[in-house]
Amino acid sequence: MIFPGGFRTRSDRFRKFHRFPAAKLGVAMVVQIFSWIVLGLALLALGAFGVTSIKEREWRAVLVTTLFVVFGLGPFALVLVLNFPGRQALLMVMLLFAGLVLVALLVPFGKKTSLQVTGPIPRLDERDALFHRFYRLKPGTEDFEAYYDEHQDKLDFDNKLRALPGLAEPGSKTFEPVSSNYHASMDSQLEYLNRFLDEDLEPLGTPPENFSSQELTWRTRQFARFLGADLVGCTRLNQSHVYSHVGRGSGAFGSPIDLSHHTHALVIAVRMSSEMVRRAPGLPALTETSFRYLQLANMAMVLARYINRLGYSARAHVDGNYRVMCVPIAVDAGLGELGRLGLLVTRNYGPRVRLAVVTTDLPLLPDKPKNFGVQEFCGICAKCATNCPSGSVDKGKKRQHRGVEKWRTEMDSCYRTWRKLGSDCGVCVKVCPYSHPDTFMHKLVRFVISTNPMARRLMLLADDIFYGRRPMKRPPSPPWFS
Numbered sequence: 001m002i003f004p005g006g007f008r009t010r011s012d013r014f015r016k017f018h019r020f021p022a023a024k025l026g027v028a029m030v031v032q033i034f035s036w037i038v039l040g041l042a043l044l045a046l047g048a049f050g051v052t053s054i055k056e057r058e059w060r061a062v063l064v065t066t067l068f069v070v071f072g073l074g075p076f077a078l079v080l081v082l083n084f085p086g087r088q089a090l091l092m093v094m095l096l097f098a099g100l101v102l103v104a105l106l107v108p109f110g111k112k113t114s115l116q117v118t119g120p121i122p123r124l125d126e127r128d129a130l131f132h133r134f135y136r137l138k139p140g141t142e143d144f145e146a147y148y149d150e151h152q153d154k155l156d157f158d159n160k161l162r163a164l165p166g167l168a169e170p171g172s173k174t175f176e177p178v179s180s181n182y183h184a185s186m187d188s189q190l191e192y193l194n195r196f197l198d199e200d201l202e203p204l205g206t207p208p209e210n211f212s213s214q215e216l217t218w219r220t221r222q223f224a225r226f227l228g229a230d231l232v233g234c235t236r237l238n239q240s241h242v243y244s245h246v247g248r249g250s251g252a253f254g255s256p257i258d259l260s261h262h263t264h265a266l267v268i269a270v271r272m273s274s275e276m277v278r279r280a281p282g283l284p285a286l287t288e289t290s291f292r293y294l295q296l297a298n299m300a301m302v303l304a305r306y307i308n309r310l311g312y313s314a315r316a317h318v319d320g321n322y323r324v325m326c327v328p329i330a331v332d333a334g335l336g337e338l339g340r341l342g343l344l345v346t347r348n349y350g351p352r353v354r355l356a357v358v359t360t361d362l363p364l365l366p367d368k369p370k371n372f373g374v375q376e377f378c379g380i381c382a383k384c385a386t387n388c389p390s391g392s393v394d395k396g397k398k399r400q401h402r403g404v405e406k407w408r409t410e411m412d413s414c415y416r417t418w419r420k421l422g423s424d425c426g427v428c429v430k431v432c433p434y435s436h437p438d439t440f441m442h443k444l445v446r447f448v449i450s451t452n453p454m455a456r457r458l459m460l461l462a463d464d465i466f467y468g469r470r471p472m473k474r475p476p477s478p479p480w481f482s
């Protein structure tokens with residue numbers, strides 16, 4: 001700046017000396033440098049994704065990545081190394097495009113809605129759920145007659161299914177004389193454990209002095225992790241998520257359930273192997289499911305015993321013997337969100353998890369529910385619905401059901417598919433974009449999905465391109481299944 005009188009200020013000299021590098025190097029040089037950086041980063045990202053895909057043996061993704069490198073980055077590299085009129089302008093357009101893509105993927109905007117509770121949630125009678133009809137009601141018993149007297153509309157459908165062999169049983173589609181026994185043996189062990197579930201529920205002794213709820217919560221969570229839980233969450237127990245009457249598991253059929261003295265719940269989740277889930281539907285995926293439920297039963301029962309020994313009442317809720325609905329409690333405990341397929345979708349493993357709950361009067365410090373964009377992503381994705389062999393997953397918009405706005409899965413047709421296949425199907429879990437392995441690249445994608453609506457659309461498009469809209473191809477079963 002020149003003052004009246006002709007003096008130059010210090011800042012004028014400073015500016016003259018330290019001009020912006022663009023001016024020194026020239027715009028062309030800056031564009032060139034940025035272009036090389038963008039090309040390098042894109043190569044690095046696609047290279048890392050390619051390596052991840054090779055490790056996961058996702059050959060379609062490997063092929064698409066190679067095509068992207070050759071036909072996407074190849075021309076970019078050619079523009080960089082060749083000299084022709086208009087090259088500078090073309091590079092600037094490419095850089096602008098890359099910048100816009102980055103902004104679209106990384107800048108957070110738009111709202112993320114949580115699950116909408118629209119009214120009171122009435123308690124569900126477990127006899128109105130599906131599994132008890134096939135696992136608890138035995139033809140010829142009083143309970144059987146009484147149930148079908150009231151629900152005559154279901155009798156014909158249920159009897160047709162009863163005529164089919166059970167999961168992995170002789171005569172079923174998946175039956176194999178040796179490897180079907182992996183599932184059967186774990187299933188019978190789970191049944192054995194279930195016999196002891198209702199023993200020792202009450203406190204042994206009195207709660208330890210000088211231990212705050214915070215300390216006890218922390219120790220219980222750490223213990224759950226030690227036992228093998230991949231995810232642990234705590235919540236106040238919403239009594240709406242407690243079944244009103246026994247339908248399955250221990251206790252007299254139809255007897256009322258009272259868990260009003262249990263004020264809190266601990267939820268544990270274990271992830272399922274993505275390798276086994278990718279083989280759904282079939283015996284490997286069914287074996288994986290049984291294994292995870294058995295693991296969870298052991299963990300949840302030990303945790304309930306541990307809490308009893310601390311001087312509090314506790315009950316484990318495990319496969320085949322629930323008194324509560326695990327998914328809404330897991331949502332309350334911040335383990336994930338409810339997905340279109342009716343299962344919990346977790347941030348790192350998607351729906352590729354199994355759950356167990358321990359209810360208790362130990363005042364566990366509650367976690368907060370999480371929101372990372374699942375409701376919005378499910379709204380545009382519907383891959384589970386597109387691939388469901390029985391059309392059981394809702395393809396449309398969310399609807400009101402028992403006081404909550406959500407998608408509904410038709411359980412009767414889903415279970416009919418299980419019996420026809422002789423396995424627990426699991427195609428919806430397998431195809432979900434959140435189910436990919438928990439590697440760095442997939443974590444990055446899950447982060448991007450949570451940022452904004454545009455990123456969600458782009459990531460869904462990418463999932464369809466890299467893995468297919470109908471990724472039904474199954475890798476061969478491991479040799480110990482053949």
Ligand code: SF4
Nearest residue numbers: 388414425426427428
């Ligand atoms: S388990 Fe299979 S049949 Fe059932 S909802 Fe999922 S995809 Fe459909």
Ligand code: SF4
Nearest residue numbers: 339378381382384432
């Ligand atoms: S497949 Fe898509 S719609 Fe279905 S649960 Fe997963 S993200 Fe949601």
